[in-house]
Amino acid sequence: MMYVLTPKEKEAKKQLIAAAASKLFQKNDFNQISMAQIAHESGVAKGTLFNYFKTKENIFMYLLLSGYQDYLTEVLQRFQKTENITSWADFSSFILEQNHLLISQRTDLLRLNALRGPILETAADREQTLAGRKKLYEINRKLGQAIAERISLLSVKQASHLFIIQSAIISGLMNMMNLDEFHHDQLPVDFKVFQIDLEQEANQLMLFYLQGLEQKLEGAK
Structure with missing residues (x-):
């Protein structure tokens, strides 16, 4: 049976992704940052990343x-x-x-x-x-x-x-x-x-x- 995240867990994951993107932005220009880098920095699979943010x-x-x-x-x-x-x-x-x-x-x-x-x-x-x-x-x-x-x-x-x-x-x-x-x-x-x-x-x-x-x-x- 597939585990389904609670709303609180989903929000925590969303914040984790956002924090990772913010950390990358502190050292890089926007155009230098990729979704793959954000996924890696946040420890989230790239496919999962797109479930929270499409772009x-x-x-x-x-x-x-x-x-x-x-x-x-x-x-x-x-x-x-x-x-x-x-x-x-x-x-x-x-x-x-x-x-x-x-x-x-x-x-x-x-x-x-x-x-x-x-x-x-x-x-x-x-x-x-x-x-x-x-x-x-x-x-x-x-x-x-x-x-x-x-x-x-x-x-x-x-x-x-x-x-x-x-x-x-x-x-x-x-x-x-x-x-x-x-x-x-x-x-x-x-x-x-x-x-x-x-x-x-x-x-x-x-x-x-x-x-x-x-x-x-x-x-x-």
Whole structure:
């Protein structure tokens, strides 16, 4: 009689595969990683791997969406624990600290975000992606709600939207970084204008956005 995995065991296997893919992504570009490598790294037969993820893009879309779900959940927990955030200045400092944590601790998540539109969506499962985005949307809404309850100028929608702006700023800067390199090799050029301190530039742009938003909201009162 064939043993059938329980839902809990299936979820554990899925997480094992995702963790193996994430580990490979830390040292390799997306195009260098194969399904065979992921199967080997996770200790799962290649045929079994396809029972959980039909394509490589599906695995990495799952990592992207679950990674952002985890990140926003952590932001929510940090915000709830920091009870002294009541003013706009306090909140701005909190957002810049989240920039630091996202850039310093979630580099792989930012790299995956750059792949989403042009690469991952071409072969990821539509329904699984939609389910993941619904979970992400709900977490983002809860975070926005928690912020809006304490920062009176912001609506839930505006507070939630800030983390889309955060991602857009950081991802946009990352796309323009290292234009003096090609596939990790240094080019024989001197492109000083293209050299970017990612965190410094991201913080400056986010602060400009927050200052402008505060002025707009104060003016609308």
